[in-house]
Amino acid sequence: MRRRALVTVLVAVALLLIAATIRSGWLYLVASALLALVVLGGVSGRAAVRRIALERTTPGEVFEGEPFTARLRLSNRGRLASALVKVTDRQFAGRHPGLAESIQARRERYLESVRTGEPEARKPRERGTRSVAVERLDPGEEVEAAYELTAPRRGMYPRSAMDMEAGGLFGSARWRRRLRVEDSVLVFPRIVPIEWFPLERRTSAPTADSFEWARKGIGQDYFGVREYASGDSLRHIHWKSSARQGRLIVKEYQQEFRPTAGLVVALFPPGSQDPDVNSLEDGLRAAASIAGYLHAAGIPPWMVVPDGGSLRFIEPRSLFDSLEPLALYRAPDGGDHLEVLRQTLQFARVAASPGSSLALVTNLPAEPVLPLLEGIDGNTGLTAVLVLDESYGPGWDAGLAEARRRQVCMLAGANLNLLAVVQGMELSSCLSEPLSVIA
Numbered sequence: 001m002r003r004r005a006l007v008t009v010l011v012a013v014a015l016l017l018i019a020a021t022i023r024s025g026w027l028y029l030v031a032s033a034l035l036a037l038v039v040l041g042g043v044s045g046r047a048a049v050r051r052i053a054l055e056r057t058t059p060g061e062v063f064e065g066e067p068f069t070a071r072l073r074l075s076n077r078g079r080l081a082s083a084l085v086k087v088t089d090r091q092f093a094g095r096h097p098g099l100a101e102s103i104q105a106r107r108e109r110y111l112e113s114v115r116t117g118e119p120e121a122r123k124p125r126e127r128g129t130r131s132v133a134v135e136r137l138d139p140g141e142e143v144e145a146a147y148e149l150t151a152p153r154r155g156m157y158p159r160s161a162m163d164m165e166a167g168g169l170f171g172s173a174r175w176r177r178r179l180r181v182e183d184s185v186l187v188f189p190r191i192v193p194i195e196w197f198p199l200e201r202r203t204s205a206p207t208a209d210s211f212e213w214a215r216k217g218i219g220q221d222y223f224g225v226r227e228y229a230s231g232d233s234l235r236h237i238h239w240k241s242s243a244r245q246g247r248l249i250v251k252e253y254q255q256e257f258r259p260t261a262g263l264v265v266a267l268f269p270p271g272s273q274d275p276d277v278n279s280l281e282d283g284l285r286a287a288a289s290i291a292g293y294l295h296a297a298g299i300p301p302w303m304v305v306p307d308g309g310s311l312r313f314i315e316p317r318s319l320f321d322s323l324e325p326l327a328l329y330r331a332p333d334g335g336d337h338l339e340v341l342r343q344t345l346q347f348a349r350v351a352a353s354p355g356s357s358l359a360l361v362t363n364l365p366a367e368p369v370l371p372l373l374e375g376i377d378g379n380t381g382l383t384a385v386l387v388l389d390e391s392y393g394p395g396w397d398a399g400l401a402e403a404r405r406r407q408v409c410m411l412a413g414a415n416l417n418l419l420a421v422v423q424g425m426e427l428s429s430c431l432s433e434p435l436s437v438i439a
Helices: 003-022 025-050 099-116 239-245 279-296 319-327 337-351 366-374 398-411 427-432
Strands: 052-057 061-063 067-076 082-089 130-137 142-150 155-157 160-167 174-181 185-188 216-227 249-254 261-266 302-307 310-314 357-362 381-387 416-421
Touching: 003 025, 025 052, 025 082, 025 160, 025 174, 052 082, 052 160, 052 174, 067 082, 067 130, 130 142, 185 319, 239 249, 261 279, 261 319, 261 337, 279 319, 279 357, 279 381, 279 416, 279 427, 302 319, 302 337, 310 319, 310 337, 337 357, 337 366, 366 381, 366 416, 398 416, 416 427
Parallel strands: 061 185, 261 302, 261 357, 357 381, 381 416
Antiparallel strands: 052 067, 067 142, 082 130, 082 160, 155 185, 160 174, 216 249, 302 310
16 A cells, blocks of 8 residues: 555544544545545556556676666556556566565664764665656557666576556555566676786696697698699699699698687685675676686687586587576585585596696685695696685775785695685786786
């Protein structure tokens, strides 16, 4: 019941009490009219909501924190007009606070105003909600509207909760109806720009004698010459050699070898209770940014991520193939987290080809993780991104961020590229500054 209808009912009840005391028929009549006005308003508002059809369309894939356009279509399928129609999109609003939580929040705002002596702050607008209002919708009429939404956090949102309200007769009451619209949206983690990400090993690379780097194939570098065969392109004929030997000679080229890279994500439940700012979500943003950097460099990384009680190996064809498992990532809970990390690294080491680079993103403490990373096969260049979960807890001083990163660097060995993500520093800076460079 809205405030206006509630006030009307209270006034009608007060008039009924007064009429019963002084035995006034006019007051009975006025009170009855007020109550009838509220009842008729509620019934007509309910009928107005029932005859309105709603359609909503959004992009199927978006990035967190970036606004996107949603389109809404309202059509009146009834025989009467609907007035004062309001539709509220709550797909990204999260859990609606209950009555007790609302009263507690109101009490806290009141106590804050008493303490500071300033006027009581107004109730903050719900995050992630957008409203569209239509003054009047005639029978058979359709109205289209567009508005912007912003997804606060990655994940799959399979349906949208929509609140539709309509005013009754004389605006005395409003009726609200909760709708579920099947319009799923997949929200990818936010990608930050990276100036440079280390893929090579900190120590000198092993000799490549065991690898056949020069191999004929499709490329641009010269490999050698051979006699012409049917089907060879005439553009590859080496005319000087052909004239000297009296037969057609064609040039061969070396096959182009692109470096390979892998991305291992081993993130676990964070200690912070903030659903948006914690080591898990920042770790996924770091992994998405690394994947974006590698795809832009022409090195699509294969990925290894935990999937329930098993490990999932992914060979993406595009950047969105790399971002989808990060958007749907669920942190493995229970068991020995360090053992899960060890098994994940062993699986990735077997999947990695010789000479490839490997990037690891984890939020486990640095002290037990770094000795484990030092034991990885020396033929694989390893870059570890440690998301320091301790920096997201209470009592963390942002001024200690740089000192803590240097302390972590002192624990790392010589074969390891190490980066640290801490709260209080820009994620882009943390991923562009290896600790081996700043230490």
